[in-house]
Amino acid sequence: MRDALRIGVLAVQGNFREHVAMLRRLRADVVEVRKPEQLEGLDGLVVPGGESTAIGRLVHVSGLEEPLARFEGPLLGTCAGMILFDRRHLGFLDVEVARNAYGRQVASFEANVDLAGEEPIRGVFIRAPRVEDVGTDVEVLGRLDDEPVLVRQGRVLAASFHPELTDDTRVHEKFLEIVREAVHVRA
Numbered sequence: 001m002r003d004a005l006r007i008g009v010l011a012v013q014g015n016f017r018e019h020v021a022m023l024r025r026l027r028a029d030v031v032e033v034r035k036p037e038q039l040e041g042l043d044g045l046v047v048p049g050g051e052s053t054a055i056g057r058l059v060h061v062s063g064l065e066e067p068l069a070r071f072e073g074p075l076l077g078t079c080a081g082m083i084l085f086d087r088r089h090l091g092f093l094d095v096e097v098a099r100n101a102y103g104r105q106v107a108s109f110e111a112n113v114d115l116a117g118e119e120p121i122r123g124v125f126i127r128a129p130r131v132e133d134v135g136t137d138v139e140v141l142g143r144l145d146d147e148p149v150l151v152r153q154g155r156v157l158a159a160s161f162h163p164e165l166t167d168d169t170r171v172h173e174k175f176l177e178i179v180r181e182a183v184h185v186r187a
């Protein structure tokens with residue numbers, strides 16, 4: 001087996017730097033992705049938070065739309081990244097998401113996310129998407145007040161909060177575990 005997993009972080013807009021730093025801390029070989037050819041040879045890809053409309057537009061003008069839609073490796077999407085994975089966008093995740101929809105709360109807040117059988121994780125929510133419907137193939141791994149905020153569908157992991165903004169590396173470790181399994185199956 002190769003030593004380091006090669007992980008791309010979509011770096012057209014948003015807080016990709018924090019993902020890069022966290023993945024490097026976890027000893028991944030990280031590539032900032034701004035052009036289609038940078039998707040080649042990746043073991044996994046992260047789509048960060050930011051502004052989903054801006055990311056979508058920049059993905060389009062960079063010629064990344066089709067190569068991204070064809071990407072077959074594991075994916076981690078946070079916040080805006082989760083929005084881009086949903087039914088209405090790339091369709092990687094069978095979820096219905098409402099943007100900026102934590103209406104009764106201030107637009108940004110921190111709260112504990114309940115994880116089944118584990119210590120809660122501190123979630124930083126920044127104008128976060130609200131998951132309003134999940135398909136039957138979607139596994140809910142984390143909840144805030146009973147609503148899904150961390151979900152998995154096969155190779156796709158997505159959080160409506162920002163795990164890259166705290167010191168807790170568990171979401172990224174989980175993602176690297178999914179990547180490692182996929183690399184194993186391919187080998």
Ligand code: GLN
Binds near residue numbers: 048051126127
């Ligand atoms: N509100 C942003 C959107 O709708 C997402 C916010 C974020 O990624 N922090 O795209």
